[in-house]
Amino acid sequence: MKQITFIFIISILISVSPRAIAVEKVWVYSKGASLKADKKASSETITSLPADTELDVLSLEKRWYHVSTDSGEKGWIFRGKVTDTPPGEENEDEDEESLLDDLSDSGILLAAADTSRSIRGKKQKTKAYEQETETEEKYIRALDTVLSFYTTDDETESFLEQGRIGEYAE
C-alpha cells in the first residue's frame, strides 16, 4: 500500500512539474543579414539584423528559418546567415589573443605606417621598400593592380543573385 501511494505521489509530481520548453536559438553570423517577410530574397525586408543578433527559431523550411527577434518581430532569414553556436564560442580552440597583446598600453601604438585606415591601399613602407630595393616596375604595377580590385557589397549581392546562389536559389 505504501509503495502504491509512493508511486502515485511521484506520478502526480511528474505530471504537474513544469516541462522545459526547448527553444532553439540562432545568432546572426554574416554581415548584411536582414529579416524578410517571406522565405525568398526578393521579399520585403522587415529589419536589418547586425551580426551576433540572437533569434528564436520558430521553424525551418528548406533553407529558411522562421524566427522571432527580441522585440517580437517575426520573419524569415536564410540559414547561411545564422549559426547555432553562440557568439564567441566559434573558435575556442584557436589562440585568439591579439598578436600585439603586450602592446595595448604602449606608447608605440601610434598611427604608425599609415593613416588612411579606411582604405587598404599600398602602404608607405611598401613604397619605400620598393624604392630601396629597386623593385622592378612590373612587380610594382602588379601590386598596384591587385590593390585596385575592390568589390562592393552591392556587386557581391548582384553576383549571388545572378548565379542564383544561396538565398537567391529558391
Added chain:
Amino acid sequence: MKFFLSFFLSFLLTPPAFALDFTDIINKAGEAEKKQAREQGSDLPVSASELEYDLETISGDRLALEGFKRFGLPVENPELQKYVNLVGNAVARYANCPDNPLFFVVVESDLFTSFACSGGIIFITSTFIKHMEDESELAGVLGHEIVHSCHKHLLRSVKGIRLSEDRPLQDMISHLQAILFEKGLDQDMEYEADASGTEAVYRTGYDPEGFIRVLKMLETQQSKAVEKGSWFSTHPRVSERIRKCRENMKNYPDSAEMARVKNRFDKKITTK
C-alpha cells in the same frame, strides 16, 4: 606577445637605416597625432588592432611582391580577375571574416597552387583554375585561402620565433616567406582551412563537395606536379585531406542541391 614587444623596441634602440626609418615614421606620426590630440583634448586614437593590421598589410605587400616574382604576374584579363574577386568576396561574407578587404589575383603560372599572403591578398594560378570544372570548385579553393587569411594563420605561425635585433621586420618577413612558399603552414591550420572553408562555401550556397572534387583533381595531377612551389610541397597529403573532408560532408546532407554555376564559370574562364 613578448617577441613583438622586443621587435618594436628594437626599432627604437638600434641604428640600421631601414629600422630607423620605420621608427622615425612611427615617432613623427606619433608626435603629429599627440599634438592633434592635445589640441583636441582627446586621447590618442590608435588601437592595437590598427597597428596589427598595419603589420599584416606591410608584410602582406612584401609577400605579394615576392609572390609575383616566384609565380608570375597577374593574368591580363580584367573580366577574369573581377570574376574571381566576386566569387572570393561572396564566400568571405559567410566566413565570418573581419571587415578588412580581401583581394584575389589570378597569376600566370604552370603550377597548381594558391596561397594567402597576410593583409588580405590571395593568389591563385591560372593553371589551377583552368583545371577546375565549375564555380563551386573555385569557391572551395578560395574558401580555404580565405580562412587562412581571416584567421591570420601565417602571422600566427611566426609567433614566438626569435627575430634578429638589427633587422626584425625583414627577419620576420623572411620567416613568413619560408613558411608561405617552402615549408607550408602547420597541418592543423591546413585542416582547419579545409573544414572552415567548406563550411563558408556551404553557407554561401555553393556545393561544398566542389572542394573535394578539386582535391581529387590535384591527386591525379600529383604525380606530374612535383615541382617546388605547387600545393603538394606545402600542404598535407591529399588523400588524407580528402578523407577528412568526406567525413565532414555528413554536415551537408543537401549538398547535391547546392549551386555549382558551371555555365558562368565556363564563360568566364574562357573569356580572353
